[in-house]
């Protein structure tokens with residue numbers, strides 16, 4: 001099948017593209033290669049996606065409406081995995097418009113392209129951040145997610161709402177992917193694991209917010225990519241029996257689904273740092289700092305719906321995943 005993967009030069013898009021190619025699919029990768037973080041890392045990922053295996057790359061901007069309409073009209077995709085976005089909670093405090101362009105206008109352009117060319121299934125990245133300050137754990141997709149505490153989270157929730165309207169109005173099958181703190185080889189330099197590793201190896205102190213009193217459901221990248229690729233075959237169907245009276249918030253009469261993709265094993269940040277120290281064989285020095293605006297205290301995924309849909313759930317143990325990240329980091333940066 002022919003896939004469009006947006007954000008193919010990004011962390012998750014790269015891994016998903018690799019898996020789709022290995023399964024024999026044709027993949028068109030789109031990315032604007034922006035400099036939110038090191039462009040050389042994005043280029044190095046792209047260099048591993050081989051044209052001989054069926055990969056082609058388009059440097060393009062999600063918010064460019066005519067260019068996106070042309071892309072869909074010319075290429076005719078069977079399925080779209082939309083992972084290109086402006087990520088990051090803290091960056092959204094200072095750069096709100098980057099999120100409106102990439103995550104709102106960009107998402108609308110993807111929906112329109114899918115509708116106009118009758119794409120068979122659109123899967124798109126949402127985020128655990130939509131759960132906001134929810135303290136009832138684990139987070140279930142039937143929980144209310146009406147109170148995002150960052151603009152980033154608000155755009156992810158908006159993506160779900162926009163997708164639902166297209167599923168309802170036009171019968172476009174859409175699947176939202178609520179990822180929970182993804183880590184692993186080729187990971188993002190703006191995320192805690194990468195920053196901690198770099199600082200610890202350089203003998204510098206790491207910034208630890210809320211005195212380390214935070215819990216995150218860290219999820220290994222191979223589990224994420226496996227779940228996404230399996231979900232491409234689970235095409236949401238309309239549910240004519242659904243009614244407002246009987247349906248739960250997670251269901252809909254439209255061909256629309258949302259899944260949590262997380263490890264279901266939240267750990268304290270201090271435990272995470274301890275495991276990283278073990279993997280690196282170096283003790284961390286810590287700057288204990290207050291809570292950052294927009295941050296949440298805990299994330300924790302209920303993945304029962306995911307397991308029911310694909311017979312798989314993330315399971316990689318943190319110590320194993322960290323060891324693989326550290327091995328990649330030392331090799332890639334020659335440290």
Ligand code: NAD
Pocket residue numbers: 006007008009010011012013030031032033034042060061062063083084085086087088101102106125126127128178179180181182183188
């Ligand atoms: P990433 O930043 O590594 O990848 C996103 C890619 O999209 C980048 O290569 C970037 O150049 C590209 N991009 C950004 N804006 C663009 C635009 N306007 N036009 C074209 N390309 C653009 O991030 P990631 O970690 O791979 O995340 C993928 C998706 O998953 C994002 O939607 C992100 O919000 C979501 N997500 C990630 C995590 C995580 O822990 N990594 C958690 C929850 C949700």
